[in-house]
Amino acid sequence: MATNADPIAFRGALGSFATGVTIVTTRDAAGLDCGLTANSFNSVSLDPPMVLWSLARSSLSMDAFRNAEYFAVHILAADQETLSNGFAKRGADKFAGLETERGTGDVPLLRGCAARFQCRTAYQYEGGDHVIFVGEVIAFDHDDRAPLLFHGGRYALAARRAAALTASNDVGSDAPGRFGEDFIGYLIGRAHFQLYGRMQASLAQHGLDATDHFALSILGIQDGRTAVEIAEMIGFTGARLTDDRAHSLAERGIVRREAPSGRLWLTAAGRRTLIELAAAAKAAEEDALGAFDDNEKALLKHLLKHVIHSTDPGLPDPWATGEAAD
Ligand SMILES: Cc1cc2nc3c(=O)[nH]c(=O)nc-3n(C[C@H](O)[C@H](O)[C@H](O)COP(=O)(O)O)c2cc1C
Missing domain, CATH: 1.10.10.10 (Winged helix-like DNA-binding domain superfamily/Winged helix DNA-binding domain)
Structure with missing residues (x-):
């Protein structure tokens, strides 16, 4: 078993956990839009409705989120991989050419997402080399779009299991000269x-x-x-x-x-x-x-x-x- 001292192995092990992909946006003190791709998003509480995500201390967006009263989390749809890559580029002009709407606190809202959560920053916790933001959800919307997934360091798409097939057996595929139904x-x-x-x-x-x-x-x-x-x-x-x-x-x-x-x-x-x-x-x-x-x-x-x-x-x-x- 690898030890905690091996950060690459640790990152690899974390990659076994399949997640969705989000973009978190806010508006900084100077009135500039900022945001980044994050898959550390998770639900916290239903009543009151709360969510969390974590931001690397090295992020150029740290000051903006530390000081923001509001932020928005966008759950990306399967066809938004390019958008995800754009918001994962450090320091890039991420909003160039994008049509946005405005949410509470003038926070930029992106279009075409599977779901959007507008949040008021409720808590901030120290989390090692990350800061954990917990937001109280003040508004949300969602669309029936398939989500973009992230697994093992790569984008992935979701497929539901076909109930009729889960019980099917692969008969005799290991017998020499005989192929099974999974060939x-x-x-x-x-x-x-x-x-x-x-x-x-x-x-x-x-x-x-x-x-x-x-x-x-x-x-x-x-x-x-x-x-x-x-x-x-x-x-x-x-x-x-x-x-x-x-x-x-x-x-x-x-x-x-x-x-x-x-x-x-x-x-x-x-x-x-x-x-x-x-x-x-x-x-x-x-x-x-x-x-x-x-x-x-x-x-x-x-x-x-x-x-x-x-x-x-x-x-x-x-x-x-x-x-x-x-
Ligand atoms: C799929 C994916 C998930 C990511 N998740 C996070 C995350 O949860 N927290 C984080 O701080 N960075 C995350 N990143 C990296 C940031 O998006 C990236 O470092 C970005 O450049 C930060 O932008 P900034 O430095 O301009 O703020 C993720 C990147 C990708 C591609």
């Missing part, structure tokens, strides 16, 4: 096939298959690409856009083929088809993710992008602009 390839693959399976009826209505759909989707991002360029982009799916297939799409009036470059352009009919397929894909996505809130959807997509990034063999990026049509 990531199985999970991602099965989720993909089940989700994409919902698209089959819409594709069939248009006389298209998955390869056509992949190719048209690439053209939907940016058309004017050649069949070879498209084939490179969708090759990872196992689908092959052959010349014959491109020809057939052109014959059916879904794409226009430019000679002699061989570049493909969506026709008006092709674009309409793609819009209908996009609506079917959106509906399939909404069905599949119906049990998730917006934060969980964002988290799932974030993690999947991470897996895509870490396994990318160097595929061309269909969203990179300026590759085609020039």
Whole structure:
């Protein structure tokens, strides 16, 4: 076990405690707005309503908070990481370009937060290299926004546990030659096939298959690409856009083929088809993710992008602009 004499180990151990992230603001004696990012916030009392947070003695904001009659604590929302970083920069002009409201004592109030507590400074306690501020809450508001979290020295997002899954067992994953239901390839693959399976009826209505759909989707991002360029982009799916297939799409009036470059352009009919397929894909996505809130959807997509990034063999990026049509 590490001893108290090891501050880095101590900080690391404290990082095991997942917290939200707040910005605490006040107005100094000269009438200047000041504030900083703090995750030392906690609730203290319900009656009277009280909260606390602690400020490092080294902070440039120390005098302002020591002398402030009022301060405000803002619980940051999941999309406020940039704001958090801005208020964690020592001595920076943290309010530049920000639209603020005014609270009691003219304290600056930030927008877009999950919750805000306006406080009157009730007590200050010495806390080693920090000062602990206890505030009596005189007003508060909150919004149904997912919170930004901090854990192990990094920002994190919250996901609720899915009650239906907590009891599921991973059967036999350690038996040689046998993978369990937690194998990531199985999970991602099965989720993909089940989700994409919902698209089959819409594709069939248009006389298209998955390869056509992949190719048209690439053209939907940016058309004017050649069949070879498209084939490179969708090759990872196992689908092959052959010349014959491109020809057939052109014959059916879904794409226009430019000679002699061989570049493909969506026709008006092709674009309409793609819009209908996009609506079917959106509906399939909404069905599949119906049990998730917006934060969980964002988290799932974030993690999947991470897996895509870490396994990318160097595929061309269909969203990179300026590759085609020039
Ligand atoms: C997630 C996070 C949490 C933080 N929590 C605290 C805290 O609770 N107390 C503190 O004094 N500083 C905390 N800091 C560091 C301050 O935000 C940082 O030192 C800031 O530059 C202080 O600004 P100032 O010196 O201009 O007052 C935290 C920083 C981050 C990124």
